[in-house]
Amino acid sequence: MSTYKVPTMAEMASNGKAPEVLFWVGCAGSFDERYKAVTQAFVKILNKVGVSFAVLGPEETCTGDPARRAGNEFLFQMQAVANIQVMNAYEVKKVVTACPHCFNTIKNEYPALGGSYEVIHHSQFLQQLINEGKVRLQGGGEFRGKKITFHDSCYLGRANNVYEAPREVIRALDVELVEMKRCKTKGLCCGAGGAQMFKEPEPGNKDINVERTEEALATGAQAIAVGCPFCLTMMTDGVKNKNREAEVKVLDLAEMIAKEMGI
Amino acid sequence: MSILYQLAFVLILGAAGYILGKRIKFLRRNILLGKPETRNDQPELRWKTMALVAFGQQKMFKRVIPALLHLLIYVGFLVINLEVLEFVLDGVFGTHRLFAPYLGGAYTVAMNFFEFLAVGVLISCVAFLIRRNVLKVGRLNKPELKGWPALDANLILVIEIVLMLAILTMNATDQILAERGVGNYIDVGPLFFSHFLFPIFEGLSDGFLVFVERAAWWFHIIGILAFAIYVTYSKHLHIFLAFPNTWYSNLKPKGEMKNMPEVTNEVNMMLGIPVENQADPPAEIGRFGAKDINDLSWISVLNAYSCTECGRCTAECPANITGKNLSPRKIMMDVRDRAEEVGKSIDAGGPGLEDGKSLLGDYITKEELNACTSCNACVEACPVNIDPLSIILQMRRYIAMEESGTPSQWNAMFQNMETSFSPWKFSPSDRFNWADKVKESEQSQ
Numbered sequence: 001m002s003t004y005k006v007p008t009m010a011e012m013a014s015n016g017k018a019p020e021v022l023f024w025v026g027c028a029g030s031f032d033e034r035y036k037a038v039t040q041a042f043v044k045i046l047n048k049v050g051v052s053f054a055v056l057g058p059e060e061t062c063t064g065d066p067a068r069r070a071g072n073e074f075l076f077q078m079q080a081v082a083n084i085q086v087m088n089a090y091e092v093k094k095v096v097t098a099c100p101h102c103f104n105t106i107k108n109e110y111p112a113l114g115g116s117y118e119v120i121h122h123s124q125f126l127q128q129l130i131n132e133g134k135v136r137l138q139g140g141g142e143f144r145g146k147k148i149t150f151h152d153s154c155y156l157g158r159a160n161n162v163y164e165a166p167r168e169v170i171r172a173l174d175v176e177l178v179e180m181k182r183c184k185t186k187g188l189c190c191g192a193g194g195a196q197m198f199k200e201p202e203p204g205n206k207d208i209n210v211e212r213t214e215e216a217l218a219t220g221a222q223a224i225a226v227g228c229p230f231c232l233t234m235m236t237d238g239v240k241n242k243n244r245e246a247e248v249k250v251l252d253l254a255e256m257i258a259k260e261m262g263i
Numbered sequence: 264m265s266i267l268y269q270l271a272f273v274l275i276l277g278a279a280g281y282i283l284g285k286r287i288k289f290l291r292r293n294i295l296l297g298k299p300e301t302r303n304d305q306p307e308l309r310w311k312t313m314a315l316v317a318f319g320q321q322k323m324f325k326r327v328i329p330a331l332l333h334l335l336i337y338v339g340f341l342v343i344n345l346e347v348l349e350f351v352l353d354g355v356f357g358t359h360r361l362f363a364p365y366l367g368g369a370y371t372v373a374m375n376f377f378e379f380l381a382v383g384v385l386i387s388c389v390a391f392l393i394r395r396n397v398l399k400v401g402r403l404n405k406p407e408l409k410g411w412p413a414l415d416a417n418l419i420l421v422i423e424i425v426l427m428l429a430i431l432t433m434n435a436t437d438q439i440l441a442e443r444g445v446g447n448y449i450d451v452g453p454l455f456f457s458h459f460l461f462p463i464f465e466g467l468s469d470g471f472l473v474f475v476e477r478a479a480w481w482f483h484i485i486g487i488l489a490f491a492i493y494v495t496y497s498k499h500l501h502i503f504l505a506f507p508n509t510w511y512s513n514l515k516p517k518g519e520m521k522n523m524p525e526v527t528n529e530v531n532m533m534l535g536i537p538v539e540n541q542a543d544p545p546a547e548i549g550r551f552g553a554k555d556i557n558d559l560s561w562i563s564v565l566n567a568y569s570c571t572e573c574g575r576c577t578a579e580c581p582a583n584i585t586g587k588n589l590s591p592r593k594i595m596m597d598v599r600d601r602a603e604e605v606g607k608s609i610d611a612g613g614p615g616l617e618d619g620k621s622l623l624g625d626y627i628t629k630e631e632l633n634a635c636t637s638c639n640a641c642v643e644a645c646p647v648n649i650d651p652l653s654i655i656l657q658m659r660r661y662i663a664m665e666e667s668g669t670p671s672q673w674n675a676m677f678q679n680m681e682t683s684f685s686p687w688k689f690s691p692s693d694r695f696n697w698a699d700k701v702k703e704s705e706q707s708q
Binding site: 003004008025027029030031036039040043044047048055057058061062064066069070071075077079081108155158159161185186189191192193194195197198200204206211263 | 669
């Protein structure tokens with residue numbers, strides 16, 4: 001019996017090693033009580049499968065995405081340039097992250113500032129592991145035959161055209177994937193993007209996450225799968241708002257896979 | 264036809280051409296009030312995008328019923344304009360149905376096809392009027408359409424209906440006259456649709472029929488010329504600008520925000536990183552972000568002039584759906600209205616951009632900008648690839664960097680990021696604590 005390992009880039013570098021892939025944890029993955037469970041689940045999968053990975057640990061800082069979307073380009077670039085310096089110093093080639101906002105920023109916006117990496121979202125990474133047979137799902141787990149709907153994250157879907165990877169991961173669980181009326185290119189935002197996560201909504205007649213949750217619940221799904229920390233928060237709050245938290249779970253893809261793997 | 268008619272026709276044609284020319288110059292200048300931006304990369308993909316999205320109406324088909332109705336009007340517009348060529352030549356040379364003798368049977372087929380399209384356009388326009396005014400389709404009845412935009416929309420539909428009726432009237436009277444062997448009217452063979460109008464006109468005398476036929480002809484051609492000029496004042500400009508607008512589409516991932524190199528230089532200097540290109544600093548550092556139309560890329564202003572106010576963006580906008588004071592369509596309308604205002608002021612020798620007004624504040628409020636989730640639903644929804652989001656984000660940049668006017672909760676988020684490198688107020692030294700629990704748990708085999 002061995003314990004799970006979470007190597008940092010610094011530890012690896014001091015041993016003269018470099019991992020194949022950097023797992024970019026993100027602020028939500030590091031600090032948000034609920035999303036830490038996703039980070040832990042993903043790290044367990046990486047351990048189990050034997051992926052050569054490392055994290056930046058205390059050296060990681062916010063990508064700057066919310067600052068940029070709120071208009072503060074200076075702050076964004078301060079964060080971005082510092083992160084790029086760290087990643088370039090470790091000669092990072094490939095990055096995987098469980099946050100679509102980090103994914104979008106590092107993939108699309110860091111190159112203009114001197115940081116070019118192959119960046120993939122954890123849904124794509126999980127899909128690859130499943131396709132390669134590295135993650136084996138026995139089926140017959142707790143999700144088998146259940147109705148599950150997937151809520152598209154805007155920064156994964158429309159922003160980067162990743163629609164199929166998370167769905168393939170869910171299908172691998174031997175579940176019934178049901179789509180909401182507004183899905184894929186027409187998916188409705190959870191309400192947190194564009195730095196909305198960090199302020200109260202503007203005056204209106206409804207909260208966006210409630211609107212979206214109603215749509216998700218209307219599918220009759222027993223679980224709402226997400227691939228984004230902000231969506232996870234918003235949809236969880238939405239389900240609570242509708243007093244359905246006892247029957248309907250909001251789960252990240254990595255958590256579902258880890259559960260199915262029994263880890 | 265007498266030489267006088269020919270002369271009158273040439274004069275009208277010339278006058279219309281002159282006015283159109285002036286209008287095109289006005290629009291072009293207004294669009295170029297925006298900042299220069301070069302977007303000529305991947306020309307093959309750009310032509311392809313234009314062919315699919317503008318010419319092929321690809322994105323219209325996300326909503327099938329309006330797409331089919333629109334397709335009929337669009338094909339009618341493209342094809343019936345071929346007939347206009349004959350109209351113009353007839354007008355200039357004093358001929359009648361110039362192409363008929365050359366095309367023979369094909370002319371009959373073409374005329375029948377034109378009539379089919381004319382009827383299609385007619386039915387579609389009536390359907391659109393009903394959708395707008397009777398069924399009151401949600402996105403066509405939003406507050407930003409009150410007044411001129413609603414009138415503009417209805418006018419366009421009514422004008423198109425009247426123009427199509429003119430074609431059918433002209434063909435019907437023309438064929439009755441040809442049957443009667445009057446003057447130089449040519450029997451072009453059976454015309455299916457206008458034949459239904461025969462009962463209305465059959466009782467009329469030759470002289471009166473000639474009058475009706477000529478009146479319909481003149482009405483149609485003058486109507487088309489007048490409509491072409493009207494279009495330059497109208498949201499209907501999309502019939503032309505959809506093409507360049509899609510050619511200049513953003514081909515990058517939608518999630519990418521454009522970098523601000525002027526900021527990068529300063530950030531690098533602050534972090535002690537050698538700055539490239541320091542030898543040639545930018546000639547003038549403009550504003551950060553956008554306060555007015557001249558701070559936006561010219562492509563954003565082109566976007567605004569290409570917008571036909573269909574409101575598919577607004578119908579998909581999560582902020583709008585939940586009652587927030589944001590409509591991406593209004594953002595586009597505001598940019599266009601402001602460009603028009605500035606353009607007119609410049610032409611009148613007025614202050615132009617320095618009129619004490621600006622896009623931010625006088626047209627678009629902070630509340631609207633702050634309501635956006637940057638979800639790209641509006642960008643995805645637009646049938647001609649307009650990008651309202653880039654305008655919103657540019658304006659947020661101005662508010663944050665020039666006015667320090669962001670909402671206080673965002674300022675708190677900025678402060679957290681500056682001090683603890685996370686949008687939340689957590690100690691940076693706790694960032695890696697999540698791993699403790701994992702490291703303690705044992706791997707099962």
